[in-house]
Structure formats: structure tokens, C-alpha cells
Amino acid sequence: MNQLIFYFAFAIGTFASSCFLYSIVIFCQTLDTVKGFSGIVFFFLFLPFPIFFLYTGYLLDHFSKKWVVVSFQFFLFISSFFLGAFTFLFQNHPLLLLLLAFVNGIGMTTVLPGRMAILREVMESHRLVFHTIAGNLLLIFAFGMSPLAVGWFREGYDYPNLFLILASLHFLSMIAFSLLRYEVRVQKQELNSQIVKPDTIPSFSANLKVVIEFLKVDSVSRQVMYMAILSMLALGPIQVILPKYVRNELGLGELARGTVLVFLGPGLFLGGILTILFHHLERKGLVLLIVFSLSSIFFLGFVPFGKPEATSFFLFCFGVTGGIVSSLLPAILQKRAPDGLRGRILSLYTVCFQFTPAVSGFLSAFLADTIGSQVTFGILGGVFLCFAFVSFFQYKELRQS
Numbered sequence: 109m110n111q112l113i114f115y116f117a118f119a120i121g122t123f124a125s126s127c128f129l130y131s132i133v134i135f136c137q138t139l140d141t142v143k144g145f146s147g148i149v150f151f152f153l154f155l156p157f158p159i160f161f162l163y164t165g166y167l168l169d170h171f172s173k174k175w176v177v178v179s180f181q182f183f184l185f186i187s188s189f190f191l192g193a194f195t196f197l198f199q200n201h202p203l204l205l206l207l208l209a210f211v212n213g214i215g216m217t218t219v220l221p222g223r224m225a226i227l228r229e230v231m232e233s234h235r236l237v238f239h240t241i242a243g244n245l246l247l248i249f250a251f252g253m254s255p256l257a258v259g260w261f262r263e264g265y266d267y268p269n270l271f272l273i274l275a276s277l278h279f280l281s282m283i284a285f286s287l288l289r290y291e292v293r294v295q296k297q298e299l300n301s302q303i304v305k306p307d308t309i310p311s312f313s314a315n316l317k318v319v320i321e322f323l324k325v326d327s328v329s330r331q332v333m334y335m336a337i338l339s340m341l342a343l344g345p346i347q348v349i350l351p352k353y354v355r356n357e358l359g360l361g362e363l364a365r366g367t368v369l370v371f372l373g374p375g376l377f378l379g380g381i382l383t384i385l386f387h388h389l390e391r392k393g394l395v396l397l398i399v400f401s402l403s404s405i406f407f408l409g410f411v412p413f414g415k416p417e418a419t420s421f422f423l424f425c426f427g428v429t430g431g432i433v434s435s436l437l438p439a440i441l442q443k444r445a446p447d448g449l450r451g452r453i454l455s456l457y458t459v460c461f462q463f464t465p466a467v468s469g470f471l472s473a474f475l476a477d478t479i480g481s482q483v484t485f486g487i488l489g490g491v492f493l494c495f496a497f498v499s500f501f502q503y504k505e506l507r508q509s
Contacts, residue, residue, distance in 0.1 A: 110230045113287050118223050118243060121181065121281030123250040123257075124274045125216065128188055129153065130254045131274070132209065134351055135191075135267055141202045147348050147473025152206045154466030156213035161455040164218035166315055168225050168451030174288045177222035181285070183215030185278040192271030220462065221454040224438060230288060238384065240442045241435045245380030248431050252373020255351070259366020319452050322445075328393065329444050329453070331506040332437055336460035338495050339400055339433050342407050342426075344469030345476075345488055346372070350410065350419075353481040358416055371420040375427020382428070383435035393509035396436045401496040403429035408489035411482045437461070440509075 132153070136146035167176045187208050191198060198205050227239050261270055323330040354365045389395070406429060409422035438457060445453040468488075476484040500507065 117284035124277035126251040126254040143477045144474035147470040151466045151470035152209035154463045157459040157463040161459045180218035187212035188275035195268045221458040248376035252376040256366040256370035259362045262362045327505040331503045340464040344465035345472040348469040349476040371424040372427040375424040376431040379428040379431020393506035397500045404493040404496040411485045
């Protein structure tokens, strides 16, 4: 029963979060503001990650993970609720969206790694890799389906109703997480392992030093972190400027735009399924590097053909490779990270995984408004492909793992 509750809470929570990220970007693109404003808001959504990630990771390592997740998911709930209840206020004063995005980001800093960390408590230890991939599969499927879901909803309803629906999904997810039962086992583990709990939370530098020391020793985990950064560079342009390209340069409406972009979802889902089917195979690092190279090639096919069908096809192919990459990354880390560091390691991974698209989304939005979407995708695609080939030959330890 615990597992069913977890997957229900995980699924609707990640779906609401993914829909919110897509919705706030297209909402910003309807406002008359400065150049690249949607990219700036997107950047603020993830700005809290490098600021708070080690503190939230420490909370996950030393306190009840479910209550930490529930507490921080309240930030996601309140962000969606305020944007839905006071849409007119944000339309008249767009700069307030930066504050709201930052508040939402504070919640994501803990909720995203926290949901994965809870897996250790509610799943069998010998099935941890499988459930990590399955949980990540839900995450990437929710992300991929969000454009279609939002586009379908926007055909008949306005933005206030959309954001209020997302707030209600977050509320249901919070209730479900609070119903999980594993507190006694967590307390027993902490007592038996003699984890030292200082009276105050260690400083940022102290937490960071512990994580860095582990990464210095474990070269595979260190290279996985690098791969998380490199693989996520492509996600920013996809989330920020590809929806604008489909609307403005392909001339599609909300539902049609969502229909084009949704092909990323089935691709991600298929990639996750393939990872589950073959998760027992050795040399996961080699597979990771090969698939990452393929994803960079598919990225180059999004816009040069100027047809919705071509964009959808390459999005699907990119989704398959992205689903495999994003499933293998946390699975490798889950297996290698020690229990007392898992929360902080996953938090650092979440920063690499989530903050990188914020930076690339911000820069690509400004670049696209200056030189156009097609040229921007061409330049970025070439850069990503170079990164992929260099990584394949340079990360020897990961390639042999």
C-alpha cells in the first residue's frame, strides 16, 4: 500500500510541477515586457537550487523525508494558487512573477530530490535501481505530456482556472505523501547508525566540503554530475524558445502547438521503458555516453525543416535518448551514494539537472529574440554535439563503468 500511495503522490505532484513550468513560460510570452522575459522568469524558477540545495539535502538526510517534502511542496501549492487567484495582478505587474517563480523554486529544491530520496524508505533495497528508474519514468512522462495537457485545457479555459487546478493537484499530492508510513524504521536506522546530529545545521561550506570529498574519491559519480550538466543544456531552449517557435514561425494555436510538442513525452516514456527493460545490463556508463551523443544529433533536427511533422519526429527521437539519459543518471548515483550522503548527493544532482536548463533557457531566450530561433537552435546544436564527443573520449572511468 505504501508503494501505491508513493507513486500516486509522486505522479500527480510531478505532473502539476511540469504543467506549471510550461504554463508560466507561455503565460509570460503573452505579456508585453522586456526582451527574453520568459527566459528570465524561467531562470528565477531554478535560481534557488544553487543557493539552498545543500541545506535542503541536509534536511533530507537528518529528518523525516516525507514531512520535509510535504513542507516544501507547500511552496509549489501556494505559487500555483496565487498565480491562479490573482492572475490580473501579475498581468498588470509582471515583475511580481520573478518573486513568485523564486518561491516556487524554493519548493522544488527539496521536493525534487526528496521524492527520489523517499524511494529508499518505501521500496525494497534490492529493487532500488528499478524503482528509481520507474520514478524517473513518471517524472519525464509528466514533463513530456504537460504541453498537450495545458494546450487542451487552454482551449476551453483561461489561465486562472489552469493555475488553480494545478494548485489542487499539489494539495492532493501533499495529502498522499503525509499518509506514507515509515517513520519508525527511519528513526531506528538513524539510532543504529549513530549519525551525529549537531544542534545547528552545518554551514553551506561544511556541507559542500563533505559532498566534494565524496566526488573526489568516486570519479564515476563526479562524471555523472558533469553529464547531468551537459545533458540538460538542451532542455532550456526546448522549454523556453521551442514553444515560441512553434507558435510564431509555424503559426499554430494552443492545442496544435501542444500536439507538436507532446511528442517529446512518448519519446521520454519509451526511453524510460527501455531503461527499465535493460537496467540489469552492465556498462551503464558507456550506454549513457553513446545515447547522449545521439541526443545531440537529434537536437539539430528541431527547426531547419520548418514543418511541424519534422519537429515532432526529432522531438520524439530526442525524447527516447533523453529518457534513457535521465533515467540512468540518478540510478547510477542512487547505487553509489552512501546512506548518510544520499540526500545531499541527490540535491547536488538536482541542481545540475534543473539549474542548467534555467541558465541555458535564459541565454537562449535572449539569443532567440536577437538573432532568431532557427539560428539559435543551429548554434546550440553544434555546441552540444561537440560537448558530447569530447565527453565520450574524456570520461574514461564512466565509459568503463
